[in-house]
Amino acid sequence: MKRVFLVIFFAAGAAGGAFAQQDSMGQHGMTAPAAGEKTAKGTGLIQQIDRDKGAVTIKHGPLPALNMGAMTMTYTVKDGRQLAKLQPLQKVEFDLTYNGRSYVITGIK
Amino acid sequence: MSITTRRKFLAALAGAGAASIGGFLWRREAALAASDPATQFTNRLRLPGVDGLYAAIPAKDVKQLAVSEVTFDILPKLPSPFWAYVAEAGGKRLLNPTLLAQPGDQIRLRMLNGLKQPTIIHWHGLTNDDRNDGTGTYLAAPGKVYDYAFRIHDRAASYWYHPHPYGFTAEQAYKGLAGLFIVKDDDEEKLARALDLTLGVTDIPLVIQDRSFDFEGRLQYQPSRDYKFMGFLGEEVLINLTARPYLDAARRIYRFRVLNGSNARSYRLGFAQGSRLLDYYLIGTDGGLLEQPQKVREAFIGAAQRLDVLLDLRAASGNEPVFLKSLAFDPMHNESADEKTGKPRAGAADDHAAHAAAGALPDGAELRLLQINVKASPKYARQIPSQLSRLPGPASPTGEPRRLTLGHDGKGNWNINGWRFDMRETPVTAQRGAREAWLLQNSRASMPHPMHIHGFQFRVLERRDSPAQIKGLASRQNGLLPQDLGLLDTVLVWPGESVRIALDFGHPFPGDQTYMFHCHNLEHEDTGMMIGYKVKA
Numbered sequence: 260m261k262r263v264f265l266v267i268f269f270a271a272g273a274a275g276g277a278f279a280q281q282d283s284m285g286q287h288g289m290t291a292p293a294a295g296e297k298t299a300k301g302t303g304l305i306q307q308i309d310r311d312k313g314a315v316t317i318k319h320g321p322l323p324a325l326n327m328g329a330m331t332m333t334y335t336v337k338d339g340r341q342l343a344k345l346q347p348l349q350k351v352e353f354d355l356t357y358n359g360r361s362y363v364i365t366g367i368k
Numbered sequence: 369m370s371i372t373t374r375r376k377f378l379a380a381l382a383g384a385g386a387a388s389i390g391g392f393l394w395r396r397e398a399a400l401a402a403s404d405p406a407t408q409f410t411n412r413l414r415l416p417g418v419d420g421l422y423a424a425i426p427a428k429d430v431k432q433l434a435v436s437e438v439t440f441d442i443l444p445k446l447p448s449p450f451w452a453y454v455a456e457a458g459g460k461r462l463l464n465p466t467l468l469a470q471p472g473d474q475i476r477l478r479m480l481n482g483l484k485q486p487t488i489i490h491w492h493g494l495t496n497d498d499r500n501d502g503t504g505t506y507l508a509a510p511g512k513v514y515d516y517a518f519r520i521h522d523r524a525a526s527y528w529y530h531p532h533p534y535g536f537t538a539e540q541a542y543k544g545l546a547g548l549f550i551v552k553d554d555d556e557e558k559l560a561r562a563l564d565l566t567l568g569v570t571d572i573p574l575v576i577q578d579r580s581f582d583f584e585g586r587l588q589y590q591p592s593r594d595y596k597f598m599g600f601l602g603e604e605v606l607i608n609l610t611a612r613p614y615l616d617a618a619r620r621i622y623r624f625r626v627l628n629g630s631n632a633r634s635y636r637l638g639f640a641q642g643s644r645l646l647d648y649y650l651i652g653t654d655g656g657l658l659e660q661p662q663k664v665r666e667a668f669i670g671a672a673q674r675l676d677v678l679l680d681l682r683a684a685s686g687n688e689p690v691f692l693k694s695l696a697f698d699p700m701h702n703e704s705a706d707e708k709t710g711k712p713r714a715g716a717a718d719d720h721a722a723h724a725a726a727g728a729l730p731d732g733a734e735l736r737l738l739q740i741n742v743k744a745s746p747k748y749a750r751q752i753p754s755q756l757s758r759l760p761g762p763a764s765p766t767g768e769p770r771r772l773t774l775g776h777d778g779k780g781n782w783n784i785n786g787w788r789f790d791m792r793e794t795p796v797t798a799q800r801g802a803r804e805a806w807l808l809q810n811s812r813a814s815m816p817h818p819m820h821i822h823g824f825q826f827r828v829l830e831r832r833d834s835p836a837q838i839k840g841l842a843s844r845q846n847g848l849l850p851q852d853l854g855l856l857d858t859v860l861v862w863p864g865e866s867v868r869i870a871l872d873f874g875h876p877f878p879g880d881q882t883y884m885f886h887c888h889n890l891e892h893e894d895t896g897m898m899i900g901y902k903v904k905a
Contacts, residue, residue: 303583304443307408320583329583331727346410348443348604348611350585 298356298365299324305349306331313339315364317351325357336364409739411444413613416568419460421609422575424567427467427475427549430455434480435487435531435545438463442609446585451483451543453529464547466573467529471553473520481508487540488514490532491549492672493654493825493857495521497877501822503884503900504534505791521876522825523757524553525656525855526573526625526674534789534898538631538890542589542600544609546629548573555657555757563621563678563750571623574692576669576737577609578602578633578729591891597780598701598815599632599671599889601728605694607738614689615738618745621680621752623651624692628669631890633731634816634860635694637675638666639740641684649752652676655825655855657757662850666695666841670818670860672888675851678752684742692738697837699732701815702863703776710812710864759855762827763872765805770796774819774861774887774897775811781896782817782887788896794882796901798873805829807868810861817892820858823875823883823903828852828859830868838862858888879905 303319318331334355336342345351345367353367416422421440433453440450440463452463469475481487486509490502499506500518508514527549531540550567565571580603582588591600607613628635639646649661654674661678669675684690706713729735776782787795798804806826808819831838831847843850861867875881886898 304581304585318581318583347408348581348585350443350446 296356296358297325298354299327301353301355303351303353305345305347305351307333307347308342308345309333310339310342313342315342315345315367317353319353322355325355325362334362334364336367341367409612409614409736411610411613413572413615413738414608414610415572416466419462421463422466422547422573423460423462424466424468424550425455425457425462426473427469427477428473429457430465430467430477432456432478432480433489434482436482440544440609442579442587442606443581443585443611448581448586449543450587451540451545453489453545453547464544466547466567467549469520469549469551471520471523471551474517475520476515476517479508479514479516481510481512481514483540484510485536485540486510486533487531487536487545488533489516489529490822491518491527491529492820493522493525493527493674494518494549495823495825495875498823498881498883501883502529502532503822503882504532504537505882505900507533520551522551523656523855524551524556525652525654526550526627526676527654528627528629528674530629532884534791535894538591538600538894539589541629541890542579542631543587546575546577548575548625548627550625551656559623559651559657559753559756562753563623564748565621565623570618570620571625572615573625573627574607574738575609575627575629576605576607576635577629578605578631580604580728593780596891596895597703597776597782599891601633601731602630603728605633605729605735605737607692613738614741616741616743617681618748619681619684619742620745620748621678621682621750624677624679625652626669626675626677628671628673630671632671632892634668634670634697634699634818635735635737636666636668636697637677638693638695639679639690640693641688641690646679646683646690648680649678650675650850651678651752651756653851653854654857658854659757659759660754661752661756662843662853664841664850667849667851668697668838668841668860670816670858670888671890672818672820672858673851673856673860680752681740681742682748687742690740690742691736692740694733694735694737696734697732698835699815700835700863701731703813703815705813705863707811707813762829762870763803765803765870767804769805769807769868771807771809772796772885773809773811774817775814782892783897784885784899787899789886789898789900791900794900794902796885796899798871798901798903800881800903800905801874804871804873805868806871807866808859808861809866810863812864814863816860816862817897818858818860818888819885820888821871821883821885822857823881824871824873825855825857826859826869826871828856828867829870830866832866832868834865835862838865873903875903881905
C-alpha cells in the first residue's frame with residue numbers, strides 16, 4: 260500500500276514539468292534551447308506508440324540523473340521517425356532530456 | 369487502517385493525483401481505446417505444438433512432471449523468470465503440457481518439486497480421492513516428490529491442473545504453473561468429425577491470464593495488502609502466454625476452449641467486428657459439452673471457469689479483423705456497500721480507482737484480447753450439429769439447502785459463513801451418496817466470487833437477486849444463464865446474488881474423503897476464503 264502511495268505522490272510531483280512539455284512542444288518536440296539541459300539514459304518497456312503525435316509511452320526504470328523514479332510515462336520523441344521500427348512491449352534504451360521546462364526523448368532504440 | 373478509511377484516503381489521493389497529473393501519466397484505458405488496434409496486436413498466438421509450451425501429449429505417457437524454475441520469453445526476446453511443469457517425452461522438453469486422456473485411462477505420474485517452497489498439483493475438475501485431488505492437505509516439500517495414481521472417471525471436457533498449496537497458490541500459478549487436461553470421448557470425436565476440427569489448428573485452447581511486467585520485461589508479482597483483498601489485476605492480458613496476440617484464421621467454424629486462468633479478473637467475452645458483435649455458440653462448460661449449442665453474444669467467465677465455444681467466421685464481413693474482447697461491465701466492487709440496502713456508504717471510495725492508480729488494467733474495462741485476421745480460404749460448408757451430447761439431469765436434493773454465505777469481516781479478510789481456512793477443520797460434512805442443495809449467498813457488501821468445489825461437478829438450479837447485467841443474460845427460468853445448463857465445478861456469484869446448486873456426493877472412493885470449497889480468486893483462497901469439507905463413507 261505504501262509503495263502505491265509513494266508512486267502516486269512522486270508521479271504527481273513530477274508531472275507539472277512534463278505536462279508543460281505537452282503544452283509548449285506541440286507534436287514536434289521543438290523547444291527553445293535552454294541553459295542547464297540535463298539528459299538521462301534509461302531502459303524501459305514500450306507500452307504504447309502514437310505515431311501520429313510522435314509520442315511513446317514507456318514503463319521505465321529509475322532515472323537518477325533527472326531525479327525521477329521508476330514509472331510509466333508518455334514522452335514526445337524529438338525525431339518521430341525513430342518510432343517507425345518500434346513495437347509495443349519491446350525493451351528499449353533511450354535518452355531523455357529535460358531543459359528546465361519540458362522532457363523529450365532525444366534518442367531511442 | 370480500516371478498509372473504509374483506507375478507501376477514503378485512496379479516493380482523495382486519486383483525485384488529487386488526477387488533477388495535478390492532468391494527462392501526463394499514461395491512462396491505459398483511454399490510450400487503449402484511442403490507439404489503432406492494427407498496430408498493437410503483433411505477436412502470433414502461441415498454440416499447442418509437438419514440443420515446448422502447451423505441447424499435447426497423452427497423460428498416461430507422462431511419467432514425471434518437474435515443477436521447475438526456468439527462463440522463458442513471455443514477451444518476444446525478453447527472457448523472464450518463469451515457473452513451469454516440465455515433462456520430457458521422446459527427447460522433447462514440454463512446458464505445461466496439454467495432457468490428453470479418455471474416460472477410464474489410468475494416470476500414474478510423479479511430481480518432482482524443484483521450487484524453494486512446498487507445492488502440490490490440483491487436477492481441477494476431475495473426480496479424485498483426496499490423496500490424488502491435490503487439495504493441499506498433502507504437500508511435497510522442496511526437493512521432494514509426490515506420486516499420483518488415478519483413473520479418469522469424468523466425461524470429456526477441458527479440465528486443467530495448477531498448484532494448490534495453501535498460502536502459495538496465487539504466486540505459483542501467477543509465475544506460470546498451469547496446464548490444460550483435455551478428456552475426449554465419442555461425443556467429442558463426433559463433433560470434431562462433423563466440423564472438421566483439429567486440436568491446435570481449428571480447435572484452439574485460449575488460456576486467458578492477466579500479468580504485469582517490470583521495465584525489463586520480466587514477470588512481476590508484488591501483491592500489496594489491497595491486492596490480497598481485491599485479487600491481483602495485471603497490466604497486460606495474455607492469451608496462451610502471448611501478449612497482444614493475433615491469429616490468422618480461415619472463413620470457417622472454430623472451436624475455442626477458453627480457460628480463465630487469471631488469478632482474479634473476470635471477463636465478459638464477446639467477438640466483435642468493428643462495432644458489431646458476432647453471434648457465437650456456447651457448446652460446453654467446466655464439465656463438458658452441453659446437450660445443445662446455445663447462441664449467445666456475450667458470456668461472463670470468472671477465474672478458473674471454462675467456456676467451450678464455436679465461432680463461425682463465415683459471418684464476418686470483408687477483411688476487417690474480428691476481436692475477441694472483454695466487453696465493459698460493472699465489476700461490482702461493492703465491498704463498502706451498506707449490507708442492508710446494497711447502496712454505497714457515504715464517503716466510501718471505489719476500489720476500482722485504487723487498482724487504476726496502481727497501473728493495472730481497470731477491472732471491468734473494455735479490453736481487446738485477441739485479433740483474428742480472417743483470410744481467404746477454401747469453401748467450408750459444415751453446420752453446427754443441433755445435438756451435442758446427453759447430460760445427466762441435476763441431482764434431486766432432499767431437505768433444506770445448506771447455506772454458505774460469502775462476506776468479509778471489515779478488516780480485509782474474506783470468509784465463508786464467517787469461517788476462515790484452518791487445515792485442521794472441516795466445518796461441513798456430507799454423507800457419501802447424499803444429494804444436497806447448497807445455497808451460495810454472496811453478501812451485498814462484497815465483490816464477485818468464483819466459488820470452486822473440489823471432488824464433484826454440480827448443476828445450477830436457480831439464481832436469485834442477480835444484478836441487472838446478469839439478469840439481462842438469463843435465458844431460462846429460475847434466472848439461469850446459458851452456461852448454467854452445463855456441469856460446473858466453479859460458479860461466479862455476484863454481490864447480493866444467491867445461487868442454488870445441486871450436488872450428488874456419490875463417488876467410487878472408500879473411506880472418508882476431505883475436499884476443499886473455496887473462492888478461486890487466488891489471493892482470496894490464499895488468505896483464507898476456503899473451507900475443508902468431509903464426505904463420510
